[in-house]
Amino acid sequence: MQKVLTYIFTRVLGSYINTISYINPNKAQRLAYKFFSEPREGRLAKDKLPAILEEADAEMITHNECIFQLYTWEGNDKRILLVHGWESNASRWEDFIPYLKKEGYTIIALDAPAHGLSSGREFNIPRYAAFIDIVVKRFQPNFMVGHSLGGATSLYYQSHYKNSCIKKMVVLGAPSDLSVLLSNYKKLLRLNANVAKLLNKYFLDTFNIKSEEFSGSLFASTIKIPALLAHDKDDEVVSYTEGQKIAKAWNSATFVTTNGLGHSMHDDVLYTTICNFLKAK
Incomplete structure (x- = not known):
């Protein structure tokens, strides 16, 4: 019934x-x-936080007119920043955090x-990257891990801010091209060419972004x-070809293909692989 509606x-x-x-x-x-x-999902209530977030030191940070929530699990002087994706929140790392705690990292x-x-009702990558920059300047993380649009934002951040x-970086199941996201959105709503032009104009006028040039690769x-x-071949949210585009352009990256994990990419083997990559000399 929900699909029909x-x-x-x-x-x-x-x-x-x-x-x-x-x-x-x-x-x-x-x-x-x-x-x-x-986003229509991903919100949390203060009085009903997932247990993993209740364990963390939590604080609210103000940036211009925005307020954003930050969580820290204290560890050693090696710090790792986790960047979640669309219609999610910091609790999406619940399965991964025990692996990072075992390594002793301070997790942000x-x-x-x-x-x-x-706060806010709107998500966009440049604003998310501005939040990330505040956190990076404060905590000076050694590593950054991003999933989905959080992975795309991580790419945008390091490309533009060059901290x-x-x-080291880890990017999981990330989309590459804004033009592909817009194309999928237009197909979903069956938007006509006139609306497509209006959307492209909005990105140009508001963010100085040309959709065809806004690319993770x-x-x-x-x-x-x-x-x-890393990208899963069975990802039904972000096509595997998007990961291939990024991998082809990213000379310093090792590309890992997974199977059967879907878009969430929660997996013991993958998490172990990530930890081994992070601690390798």
């Missing part, structure tokens, strides 16, 4: 946006971007804009530090 909603919404794009293009543009950028995780306990304290090509890139 979702199908009906997307078709009705898409038809509405298509229609008003000829009557009121500004409104159509705002609506198209709104439903592209506003944050809730992205409009996720977990962080020298980060010595392009970002990765500028990163020189050692990296582990």
Whole structure:
């Protein structure tokens, strides 16, 4: 029933946006971007936090008009930053954190804009990267691990901010091209060419981003530090070919293909592989 309701909603919404794009293009543009950028899942309630987050030292950090949630599990002087993806939150690392604790790392995780306990309704990579930069400057992490859009944001961050304290990166199940994300979104809502142009114009006017040039593979090509890139062949959310694009461009990355893990990529073998990569000389 939920799939049927979702199908009906997307078709009705898409038809509405298509229609008003000829009557009121500004409104159509705002609506198209709104439903592209506003997550519908991933929020948390302060009084119902997952147990793994209750174990951490938690604090709220203010940045301009935004407030974001930060969690720290204290360990040794080796620090690792965990960056979650779309419609998720810091608790997505629950299965991975025990492996990092075993290695003794100090673990830092944050809730992205409009996720977990962080403020806002809109998610975008440049804003997420600005949050990450505050955390990186404060904690000087040695390692960064990102999943899905968190992985894409990690690529964007290190490509644009080039922070020298980060010595190794791990990117899991990340999309590469904004143009592909937009294409999938347009297909889902069956948006017409007029709305497509309005969306591209919004990214250009608001973020100075040309969708065809906003690419994880392009970002990765500028990163020189050692990296582990992993993608699952059975990923139904982000195509395996997206991971291949990034791997082809990222000369300093080792590409690991997994099977049967889907998009979440929770796996004992993979987590052990990541830990071995991080501690290797």
